[in-house]
Amino acid sequence: MSVIDLLNESLQQKWKFKSTTKVQEEMIPAMLEGKDIVAESPTGSGKTLAYVLPMLHKLDGSKKRTQGLIVAPSQELAMQIVEVIREWSAGTNITVQQLIGGANMARQIEKLKKKPTIVVGTPGRLNDLARTRKLKLNEIEMIVLDECDQLLSRDYRVMVKSFIEGASPNRQVALVSATITDEIQLVASRMLKDPVRIKIKPEEMIKVGKVVHSFVKVEERDKTDALRKLANIEGIRGLAFINHLDQLLLKEMKLKYKNAKVVSLHAEMSKEQRKKSLEEFRNGEARILLATDLAARGLDIEGLTHVIHVDLPHTVEQYLHRSGRTGRAGADGEVLTLLSYKDEKNYRKLLRQVGQKPVQKVIYKGQLIEGNANTIAKKVRDPHDF
Structure with missing residues (x-):
């Protein structure tokens, strides 16, 4: 029964x-x-x-x-x-x-x-x-x-x-x-x-999709540009987490200035503004939704392909809370961390605690591909091998 x-x-x-x-x-x-x-x-x-x-x-x-x-x-x-x-x-x-x-x-x-x-x-x-x-x-x-x-x-x-x-x-x-x-x-x-x-x-859980945990190595100052590139990749629907509101507002301003397909969700927005952002993201007008942890609490967005940690979470619980929003209802997903060099040690520790082996990726020619700086160098050197 x-x-x-x-x-x-x-x-x-x-x-x-x-x-x-x-x-x-x-x-x-x-x-x-x-x-x-x-x-x-x-x-x-x-x-x-x-x-x-x-x-x-x-x-x-x-x-x-x-x-x-x-x-x-x-x-x-x-x-x-x-x-x-x-x-x-x-x-x-x-x-x-x-x-x-x-x-x-x-x-x-x-x-x-x-x-x-x-x-x-x-x-x-x-x-x-x-x-x-x-x-x-x-x-x-x-x-x-x-x-x-x-x-x-x-x-x-x-x-x-x-x-x-x-x-x-x-x-x-x-x-x-x-x-x-x-x-x-x-x-x-x-x-x-x-x-x-x-x-x-x-x-x-039934129908859990395959979730890849990955990272792109990036200087702290280049994270906004990495988001811009990700927002231009066809098929990405990403929820990007930023730890502090002032950083979110700064990144949003720079990205909007460059006409990147992003919207944001944060505590200082009115109810109407928040609703408009979610509608634009849900209907595909925006590819990336920038949010703080509090603003994104409980958000249920179908077809989310990526959770993006723009800033590294402070705890395993925070990492799992964010990451659980992709790979739902049988769909595959990806948890991508924009990893600055100063955070590498903490990231490795987090992933060990989560029990995941991360994959390194690079953003190259409008694509997110597995590899590192050497991969790109080889592509430039031997383009016909790829």
Whole structure:
């Protein structure tokens, strides 16, 4: 029997996938039983439906009160979750409202008066609405923290704890993320009641594409030009990570000046600007999307061929979080690092910890090919050999 058979008829009829994923198999029954959960599962493994479907099964849209709360660290992830809920709740009496920063608060307050069954929001806006009692936390029966490693970091921890403590005494709480550190696990155990721990390894996912881990050696000052060249390569759809916002803005300005096919996503953009960037990237007008880690949290972009580490990640968790966005749903992908000489030692250490042997590549004549400087020298010397 499939875990989908545990859900109501409406949800069963909407299920069109051939099979469930490992995290869905483990998480759906536990949520239906009302247990608190800490679930660690790779990016692209079906975590959203693993908690959305039990919520839609358990919550009662005929009761005029807000019963479900989903917290996400970024506006984009919150909006994606809302779209999933709208799709799966269509034709039922369950309603959903997004409560994100950057949107009109007065309008959100008006919509809250209609008592949506589920609200999905970012921590700052949810905190503002809860403090002014516009969002009545004591009525909340189910809470999900998506990307919980981010939400339970020191930046948001106090806020998020107040959401959980302010909810109904009989609340159910589920935490999900691609990576959960020991620190986050400890914090979670203090906030939750005897939580079920679910951990899915990448090899347990179905339809995992082949992912190549590669690097191009480049001077720090030449990284912007390397991005320009990559943006000119036919067939590339790359999500490029930059560690600091000021560097992202500088690179974006230089690349746009040279008419490179790039767009960006960062915290200082308005909701409309962010939406426009994502649309241009999704429809192929731009080949590379420049982003910071926070801005790209939870982004689900189909057909992503490359994850590009413009700046080396600081931790293995950060490397895996970024890299998990390619090679999804059976498609192959590539994780490319623009490797400056000062970062070589740390890069080798990271890749050993990840368990990957990287391939060196070069950008040559509008192509990304396997090789190094000697490869190019040989091509120039003996062009007919290639």
